[in-house]
Amino acid sequence: xxxxxxxxxxxxxxxxxxxxxxxxxxLKIDKTKIRKAANGSLxxxxxxxxxxxxxxxxxxxxxxxxxxxxxxxRPVTKGEVRLIGLHDATSPKEIIDAxxxxxxxxxxxxxxxxxxxxxxxxFTVWVQCPLGAAIRTANYGxxxxxxxxxxxxxxxxxxxxxxxxxxxxxxxxxxSSKEDYAxxxxxxxxxxxxxxxxxxxxxxxxxxxxxxxxxx
Numbered sequence: 606x607x608x609x610x611x612x613x614x615x616x617x618x619x620x621x622x623x624x625x626x627x628x629x630x631x632l633k634i635d636k637t638k639i640r641k642a643a644n645g646s647l648x649x650x651x652x653x654x655x656x657x658x659x660x661x662x663x664x665x666x667x668x669x670x671x672x673x674x675x676x677x678x679r680p681v682t683k684g685e686v687r688l689i690g691l692h693d694a695t696s697p698k699e700i701i702d703a704x705x706x707x708x709x710x711x712x713x714x715x716x717x718x719x720x721x722x723x724x725x726x727x728f729t730v731w732v733q734c735p736l737g738a739a740i741r742t743a744n745y746g747x748x749x750x751x752x753x754x755x756x757x758x759x760x761x762x763x764x765x766x767x768x769x770x771x772x773x774x775x776x777x778x779x780x781s782s783k784e785d786y787a788x789x790x791x792x793x794x795x796x797x798x799x800x801x802x803x804x805x806x807x808x809x810x811x812x813x814x815x816x817x818x819x820x821x
Contacts, residue, residue, distance in 0.1 A: 607667065608646040608676045616647045619671055626670045627663070634659050644778045648680070657681075657698025657711050657735075659784075681714050684739025685760040691720065691728040693751045700730060703750045719801060771811050786810060 607619055617684075620639070627647040629637065638705040649667075653658040660679050668677040690699065701715045712800050718731035734742075742748060743759035762781075771780035794810030806820065813819040 606642055606646045606650050606680050607671070608644070608678070610673065610675055619742055620647065623667050623670050623731055627666045629663075630661050632659055632666070634663065638805040639788050642680075649791060655716070661711070661713075674700050674717055682736045684736035685731050686734070687729060687758045687760060688748075688750070688755045689723070689727075689729045689758065690745060690753065690755040691730060692751065693728060694729070695720075695751050697751065699751050700732070703748055704732055704738065704742055707745060707748050710735045710738035714738070742799060748762050783818065 607616065607623075609616065609619070612811045618802050619807055624708060629635075630686040631792055633655075634651055638650040640648050640650070641647040649660075649663070649700070651663060653659075660742075664677050664679045671677060677802040686704075691700070697717055697720070700717060700818075701712050703717050704710070705712050706787045714735050718733075720728050720730045732739075739759060744767055745757060746755055749755075765776065767775050767777050767780045767782075769777045769780045770784045771786050772782070786794070789796055789810060790798055790800050790805075793805035793808045795803070795805065809819040812821070
């Protein structure tokens with residue numbers, strides 16, 4: 606995905622520049638699909654087998670061509686699973702390698718949350734990865750990580766949420782709210798720290814302002 610870094614950025618000119626400098630044949634890319642993303646950026650989808658790896662190579666080459674004029678990323682439709690029953694000797698790398706193996710996805714597309722203890726002495730972790738990989742992994746029911754078999758629960762998709770005003774139904778680029786909570790903790794609503802390191806009780810900032818129950 607190409608996102609311009611300046612106000613007068615021309616996506617048409619950027620695409621022409623990339624096309625003149627990059628050979629899709631050299632990257633073994635047979636078919637691409639181009640469309641506008643929800644945030645106004647230009648999305649180039651690489652079709653066919655091995656699309657993830659080929660898209661990564663295309664991203665790197667487009668970045669070399671456009672340099673600081675644009676931000677070039679490889680967005681992936683994400684899914685989420687929760688792994689339950691990890692041993693305390695399990696490392697984050699072992700978890701990522703297992704998800705990559707069972708889900709058939711790249712390690713760079715996998716994100717882990719903090720590993721939390723359970724009452725039975727085992728551990729659990731939240732995992733975000735490509736949606737297809739999440740579904741494939743969850744279909745196993747249990748997967749082997751190290752010497753342990755852990756349960757895989759597929760989590761429901763989260764609704765679209767603006768990370769500026771924290772309300773649902775729109776994205777940051779189309780937000781018209783005067784409120785900006787981007788620097789606030791997503792768990793307690795406080796300032797100066799992030800949710801991952803927060804030990805305060807949950808307190809939804811938006812629900813508190815709206816006069817609703819906010820202890821979540």
